[in-house]
Amino acid sequence: MRIGIVCPFSFDAPGGVQFHVRDLAEELTTRGHVVSVLAPADEDTEVPDYVVPAGGSIPIPYNGSVARVTFGPVAGAKLRRWVQQGDFDLLHLHEPMNPSLSMLALWVADGPVVGTFHSSMERSRALQAVSPVVGPMLEKLTARIAVSEEARRTLVQHLGGDAVVVPNGVYVDRFAGAPTDPRWTGTDERPTVAFLGRLDEPRKGLPVLAAAVPAVLARVPGARFLVAGRGDAEDERALLATAGESVEFLGGVSDAEKAALFASVDAYVAPQTGGESFGIVLVEAMSAGTLVVASDIPAFQAVLDGGAHGRLFRRGDSDSLAHALVDVLSDRSAARELAARGAVAARRYDWSTVTDQILAVYEMAMSTTHARVREDPRSRTMFGRLRAATTGGEDAWV
Known part of the structure; x- marks a missing residue:
């Protein structure tokens, strides 16, 4: 299986989500799958061979901490090329509702797309404010995973929908x-x-x-x-x-x-x-x-x-x-x-057990959507508007 994984947070300052993505990619690779990870990272940052750097990031406050993410037309162009060249059977997006590469990937991609939700929040004015906008985007996810009941509760409470709980893994x-x-x-x-x-x-x-x-x-x-x-x-x-x-x-x-x-x-x-x-x-x-x-x-x-x-x-x-x-x-x-x-x-919580559960979600997603990952033609309009709003340029991409 050819699997594309999108990590929203930078590998320049790795944390829990990045380590989860890294370990999952390596476990899938040992099982014979072809895995490519797209993640924010500066060109001079040392990353594993399977990680494709998506460029530098900016720090933003996030859930009581600071997250380093990348977003916008330049990142979108790199993402589009990665999707086109990857010929993926399935995409796996982490934190797809955050303004990050994962959200951009949800706009760009069509086909089997799995989203994993990591965050737990008691309440979030930001999520409540954007829920009417991003809520419909959840429908593009073929399957959803939450890493815990708390993460699942946050998803249900703030964005609607539901998810199967598959915990984080540890070797x-x-x-x-x-x-x-x-x-x-x-x-x-x-x-x-x-x-x-x-x-x-x-x-x-x-x-x-x-x-x-x-x-x-x-x-x-x-x-x-x-x-x-x-x-x-x-x-x-x-x-x-x-x-x-x-x-x-x-x-x-x-x-x-x-x-x-x-x-x-x-x-x-x-x-x-x-x-x-x-x-x-x-x-x-x-x-x-x-x-x-x-x-x-x-x-x-x-x-x-x-x-x-x-x-x-x-x-x-x-x-x-x-x-x-x-x-x-x-x-x-x-x-x-x-x-x-x-x-x-x-x-x-061993990765041998957790990966079995994730692969079961992958198989379900692929059986539901009988197609490979491809570019969603509607995303051209979305990105054109984003480019015009952020740069004042024409509604065009190269």
């Missing part, structure tokens, strides 16, 4: 077999707790953890907190400085370092306050056999099965987090048992 064995690192390995006297996320994104919850640390150290004075991630967090750094050597900032970590970190620590804490539709990092930590302590936002409750596969605490409540950490660091036997249950549960 479980890469984490299960990761080596430990003596710098981060905990002991009975000095257990270790890891945090991983953008330090300057409030929704990642570092302020919640920072406020909990003193209470944990009062009960478990040997505890060590390893804070990994990029970004400035001056207030949190100042607060955590009072903990002295009990807190260490690791900076950004590679994929291999992340796996080793999870394999080494006694607990991984996920204090996010919202904006998460799934929680792939929870599954990665569970795969490594690490006990997860997470806020009780709906997405994390789903991954941890209400606390059966990890420990939950009240969202945004530092006292609740401190109490949970003291419990798991003090009762090591119970913590190991809970972590073992999490490791078993993580297997359901």
Whole structure:
């Protein structure tokens, strides 16, 4: 099968959606499919051979974070050539309702088109405002996937329609077999707790953890907190400085370092306050056999099965987090048992299983639309209007 995948977010600053696209493309390739990924990326950015750079991107605020996307006539022209030359059996668009390459692809393409929805939002004035405009575009999607029930709820609530839930994937064995690192390995006297996320994104919850640390150290004075991630967090750094050597900032970590970190620590804490539709990092930590302590936002409750596969605490409540950490660091036997249950549960998210589910959606989409992907002739009019609006040029494309 010839599969074209469109990633809306830039490979210059990869995040969760980009990693999902990368891993899916590689898993499909190992199964003998021909895969091409179109994604924003500067020409000098190192990308895998299967990624076609669509040019530079611009940062826009998105769901409590910053997304780097590309949009407009130049990107549209590259997209059109990619569709024409790809001769795809099917297109797979990620976040097709965002103003990005994925939305452009939905305009351009006709035939079997699958859309995956990743985002979770409590409410969005922007989506509600554009819903009457972009809602009808959903009809061009032959099939829809949501990565979680939260992502599905966002789709249904804001845009209408429905989707089959297929979770994000993880290469479980890469984490299960990761080596430990003596710098981060905990002991009975000095257990270790890891945090991983953008330090300057409030929704990642570092302020919640920072406020909990003193209470944990009062009960478990040997505890060590390893804070990994990029970004400035001056207030949190100042607060955590009072903990002295009990807190260490690791900076950004590679994929291999992340796996080793999870394999080494006694607990991984996920204090996010919202904006998460799934929680792939929870599954990665569970795969490594690490006990997860997470806020009780709906997405994390789903991954941890209400606390059966990890420990939950009240969202945004530092006292609740401190109490949970003291419990798991003090009762090591119970913590190991809970972590073992999490490791078993993580297997359901292995890419071998998730890809089977995605391929089933592909087969359904192709059986419904008995044609290859082709250019939608109506898109010429759409793009002509876009070009005229953005450049003042003629209603023509070359």
